[in-house]
Amino acid sequence: MTEYNNPGSDAEKYGINLLAYMSSKTAINAMTVLFAKELQDTPIKINSADPGYTATDLNGHTGYRTVEQGASIVVKLATLPSDGPSGGFFDENGVIPW
Secondary structure (H helix, E strand, C coil), X not given: CCCCCCCCCCCCCCCCCCXXXXXXXXXXXXXXXXXXXXXXXXXXXXXXXXXXXXXXXHHCCCCCEXXXXXXXXXXXXXXXCCCCCCCCEEECCEECCC
């Protein structure tokens, strides 16, 4: 029998099966796009941030990033200039594909 080769199987979090978490992430991504569209004619910017695997209560502090490192993208997005992006998904290195 041929084994199915999932093209996403090399992704960092591929082995984790957390249906509720993954479903909520999908919903947040959709809401980000919808709110950004709704508010496109205002100065309000709507973006999603990926703090990375940050040591928090959620993961029993096993994350390899500090809270300060994880917060860096949140601060960057919260202080965007008026011509900054809206409707995207970002980490401290830039845009992350949906």
